Amino acid sequence: MNLALVLGTNVARKAYRFLFTSRKFCNGSFGDDDNDNGFLDLDSNCGFDEETSVDEHESFNREEISVRSRFLESAKLGASRILERLKEDESGFSTNSALDELNVRVSGLLVREVLGGILRNLSYDDNKTRCAKLAYRFFIWSGEQGCFSHTVNSYHLLMKIFAECGEYKAMWRLVDEMVQVGYPTTARTFNLLICSCGEAGLAKQAVVQFIKSKTFNYRPFKHSYNAILNSLLGVKQYKLIEWVYEQMLEDGFSPDVLTYNILMWTNYRLGKMDRFDRLFDEMARDGLPPDFYTYNIMLHILGKGNKPLAALTTLSHMKEVGINPSVIHFTTLIDGLSRAGNLEACKYFLDEMVKVGCTPDVVCYTVMITGYVVSGELDKAKEMFKEMTLKGQLPNVFTYNSMIRGLCMAGEFKEACWLLKEMESRGCNPNFVVYSTLVSYLRKAGKLSEARKVIRDMVKKGHYVHLVPKMMKYRRCSGF
Secondary structure (H helix, E strand, C coil): CHHHHHHHHCCCCHHHHHHHHHHHHHHCCCCCCCCCCCCCCCCCCCCCCCHHHHHHHHHHHHHHHHHHHHHHHHHHHHHHHHHHHHCCCCCCCCCCHHHHHCCCCHHHHHHHHHHHHHHHHHHHCCHHHHHHHHHHHHHHHHHCCCCCCCHHHHHHHHHHHHHHHCHHHHEEEEEEHHHHHHCEHHHHHHHHHHHHHHHCCCCHHHHHHHHHHEECCCCCCCCCCHHHHHHHHHHHCHHHHHHHHHHHHHHCCCCCCCHHHHHHHHHHHHHCCHHHHHHHHHHHHHHCCCCCCHHHHHHHHHHCCCHHHHHHHHHHHHHHHHHHHHHHHHHHHHHHHHHHHCCCHHHHHHHHHHCCCCCHHHHHHHHHHHHHHHHCCHHHHHHHHHHHHHHCCCHHHHHHHHHHHHHHHCCCHHHHHHHHHHHHHHCCCCCHHHHHHHHHHHHHHHHHHHHHHHHHHHHHHCCCCHHHHHHHHHHHHHHC
């Protein structure tokens, strides 16, 4: 296949990573339970009355649930008391003495609640240095209580607080401490450092330290360079990716398919399509055939470039080489075509994927609905929303947000508010974007009482209470 002819040179925004991430949340599953199918051996009577045994089992389950519920409530109450006490910090304040007086039981959940609370409140506290110091003092205090020891998650939360406060040297000291206590520096650790150091212009320095590190967790990657390249891709450090690749070659490592996929996507994002084509040819010369993700990148580029015929050729070629296009490939293509405004082609490929045996999932339907909303075709969005529910695909928070936005754009506020209630009744908790979208459009339409009601309902349900000050900006702007 002539890749240069098929792909063209159009450059556009990334979508396939979002689709992969969204799909994990939409179709996530839990591991199988290792327990036996039942607690009774039905082939032998051990002297227990079956009905009594079931009652006892149910009683045990209720007791277990009750104990867990009490533990959760206790941890959250303890965290709330600690956060209140930390607010009292002033000259002469002894963190250890103040926290000891509370006599709370330290657990992983309590530590997570306290650090998470500090992190959430950072945007409303002008003295970020003070917040960072209090977080670290609490971290030290909690680590000295009984048999409790901090987890990697605790370290990462504190790192995020340091990052928000601009305490970069403290972040590095925390990484050193993690290594000293035996925790490996993972890809998550790397991402936190790169995101914060990148903003401070220190990203390259951070990468160098990780390249030299002997404790960086390489799994599931072939070697550390691929792990670093993959992490840099996640935080969009495209120019740094090219530099790391050069270091990788100097160290004698050969690129594999993952390396090439990252490099091709990077060059596409940087607008270097000639380099993209050369990498594709180089991969073929190295005897590395395109994989699932390579074709996904290609389909995204073709979709954004509004090249449906070339995309059709690519899908046929995939079948010829033994890779059956999946729902992810079709969704990526549809998303690209939707962003290019070619909704007719989107509908064609939606029908085509059904013909080849691929069932559209919630992500695919959401992409279609969003495309119709953006183009102002609300009736078609409604039809697609109805179709997905009839076919057993439950809308997720992104689907509802698109529909609510479309209804608001069309001035159908009663239906938008009704849809908010429906999503809650279906167990789909609205995120802050859903609430802020509805409030914003209601305010612009002069429906201030309705906007206030949405905010009150949000607070009453305990949703995003810490973000209410952000909502209050609407009041100051609109005078309600």
